Amino acid sequence: xxxxxxxxxxxxxxxxxxxxxxxxxxxxxxxxxxxxxxxxxxxxxxxxxxxxxxxxxxxxxxxxxxxxxxxxxxxxxxxxxxxxxxxxxxxxxxxxxxxxxxxxxxxxxxxxxxxxxxxxxxxxxxxxxxxxxxxxxxxxxxxxxxxxxxxxxxxxxxxxxxxxxxxxxxxxxxxxxxxxxxxxxxxxxxxxxxx
Amino acid sequence: xxxxxxxxxxxxxxxxxxxxxxxxxxxxxxxxxxxxxxxxxxxxxxxxxxxxxxxxxxxxxxxxxxxxxxxxxxxxxxxxxxxxxxxxxxxxxxxxxxxxxxxxxxxxxxxxxxxxxxxxxxxxxxxxxxxxxxxxxxxxxxxxxxxxxxxxxxxxxxxxxxxxxxxxxxxxxxxxxxxxxxxxxxxxxxxxxxx
DNA sequence: AAGATAAGCGAATGTTCGTTCGTTTATAAT
DNA sequence: ATTATAAACGAACGAACATTCGCTTATCTT
Numbered sequence: 001x002x003x004x005x006x007x008x009x010x011x012x013x014x015x016x017x018x019x020x021x022x023x024x025x026x027x028x029x030x031x032x033x034x035x036x037x038x039x040x041x042x043x044x045x046x047x048x049x050x051x052x053x054x055x056x057x058x059x060x061x062x063x064x065x066x067x068x069x070x071x072x073x074x075x076x077x078x079x080x081x082x083x084x085x086x087x088x089x090x091x092x093x094x095x096x097x098x099x100x101x102x103x104x105x106x107x108x109x110x111x112x113x114x115x116x117x118x119x120x121x122x123x124x125x126x127x128x129x130x131x132x133x134x135x136x137x138x139x140x141x142x143x144x145x146x147x148x149x150x151x152x153x154x155x156x157x158x159x160x161x162x163x164x165x166x167x168x169x170x171x172x173x174x175x176x177x178x179x180x181x182x183x184x185x186x187x188x189x190x191x192x193x194x195x
Numbered sequence: 196x197x198x199x200x201x202x203x204x205x206x207x208x209x210x211x212x213x214x215x216x217x218x219x220x221x222x223x224x225x226x227x228x229x230x231x232x233x234x235x236x237x238x239x240x241x242x243x244x245x246x247x248x249x250x251x252x253x254x255x256x257x258x259x260x261x262x263x264x265x266x267x268x269x270x271x272x273x274x275x276x277x278x279x280x281x282x283x284x285x286x287x288x289x290x291x292x293x294x295x296x297x298x299x300x301x302x303x304x305x306x307x308x309x310x311x312x313x314x315x316x317x318x319x320x321x322x323x324x325x326x327x328x329x330x331x332x333x334x335x336x337x338x339x340x341x342x343x344x345x346x347x348x349x350x351x352x353x354x355x356x357x358x359x360x361x362x363x364x365x366x367x368x369x370x371x372x373x374x375x376x377x378x379x380x381x382x383x384x385x386x387x388x389x390x
Numbered sequence: 391a392a393g394a395t396a397a398g399c400g401a402a403t404g405t406t407c408g409t410t411c412g413t414t415t416a417t418a419a420t
Numbered sequence: 421a422t423t424a425t426a427a428a429c430g431a432a433c434g435a436a437c438a439t440t441c442g443c444t445t446a447t448c449t450t
Contacts, residue, residue, distance in 0.1 A: 001425035002417050008427095024307050026221040030408055040429045042410075051408065110305040112219050116361055147358045147370050148351075148380050155350035156343075163342045166311055175342050185343045192383040196395035197447050203397095225438055235399045237440075246438065 009047045011037045013058060021103045025055075025111065059108045062101050067124035069094040076127050080135035081190055088157050088186060092177070099165055142195040152192050156185050204242045206232045208253060216298045220250075220306065254303045257296050262319035264289040271322050275330035276385055283352050283381060287372070294360055337390040347387050351380050 015036045019028045030051060034041040048054040070090050074083065095102045108114060129146075136143045144152075164177035210232045214223045225246060229236040243249040265285045269278065290297045303309060327344060330336045339347075359372035 001419080002415085002427045004427075022307060025219055027307075029406075031406080041408085042430080043428055045409075046427060106305045107307075110301045112217060112222075112302075116364070144379075145376065147355060148376060148383070151351040151354035151358070151380055152383050155352075155354035156346040157350075159346035159350035159353075160342060163346070169311070181340065181343060184339075185346055188343070188347050188387040192387045196449080197397045197445085199397075224436075226436080236438085237400080238398055240439075241397060 004047070008037075008039065008043070012039075012044060012047060012054075013061075016054060016058060017062075017100055017104045020107065021100050024107070025113070028055075055108070055113060059105065059114070062105050062108075065101070066091075066094060066105065067122060071124060071127060074127065074131075076130040076134060078131075080131075080138075080140040080193075083131055083135075084153060084190075085186055087154075088182060089179075091157065092161070092182065095161055095165075102161075102165070139195055141193045144193075149193075153189060156189055157182075160185055199242070203232075203234065203238070207234075207239060207242060207249075208256075211249060211253060212257075212295055212299045215302065216295050219302070220308070223250075250303070250308060254300065254309070257300050260296070261286075261289060261300065262317060266319060266322060269322065269326075271325040271329060273326075275326075275333075275335040275388075278326055278330075279348060279385075280381060282349075283377060284374075286352065287356070287377065290356055290360075297356075297360070334390055336388045339388075344388075348384060351384055352377075355380060 135141045163175050167175040331338045362370040
């Protein structure tokens, strides 16, 4: 018998994301996807149950990757300022290294395709939660409802990322998020959080 | 001769937004839209050139409305803290009063349908820009690159709004953005910005 | 009241959609 | 080398798509 070709599945995934980013969800058809991946439409159905399954898997895998990447070199025990800055830098690197995945993720997250029922306690969330608890216990930062903490600690970062990516796809590139500017914003955020 | 019926155009707009929010851009077909608005498909083409024109107009009108609403009771001359808080409250009211428009706007903004070429200097942008300039001149806040200012001043707000709206469409509603919590976040933001 | 004009209709166009099916082909296991 | 198995194919399915066209109808102007 013949085995599934992981490489083929990867090409399908990649081309799907490219098409969605370029043309939106209505721009992704199974036949166009097959053509761009140089396979038969029916072959897609060997690797994915159907269109919806393909989209869901793409999203879940992308999200899992982002969470894993964000934890690179991270340990919940490190000092707060150092840890949050590492998070910012990790995320910045992962997003700018391959913006297509971020665009796709954002598009999916803001669409009705997302079913936000099960916010499962991932390894990632456990890590971050412990990290914050430690920092509060050490009195490095003030105790806050987690949503408010998240809004202050990451809201400005993602706003800057979006400015950066939006402008980089425009004619007159006016804003580029250098590490220096990121640091400037980061220090303002730290000013908020320090107890 | 017979005049165009503004009310009919409004129904088309409203139903289109409802369909997009519920089913995404691929869930909006001209025939389904016609049926839900109880008109003939061809009638839509009296009010909009085609599907793309409909979507673009919906977005531009929604954005214009948001900008207008955000300026209610606002004057660029008022003290900074008061002015920024008014902005937060205006936006909160407009979004929660009719979340569908916000969902649609976010979905469109994160899709490739958006063509971010012309960031025209709207009345809105002029107002905000002048407001910030005044505050800096009065030394109420520190001078910052406008993107960093925007990220700090509004990033946390929109992150909270998304938590609020996401959770309110879920089974176990865990987070609700009360005015008290919004104020708590706001004060942290002010701590960042104050010079 | 009459005429002119554009709103409004529903059927029809050709195209593209997601998915399936019968067949062929490659390859792991024997 | 043979066989069994599942990958891979391309044509084909009916359904749904955006848009148009010839016609009817409502209403503003005279």
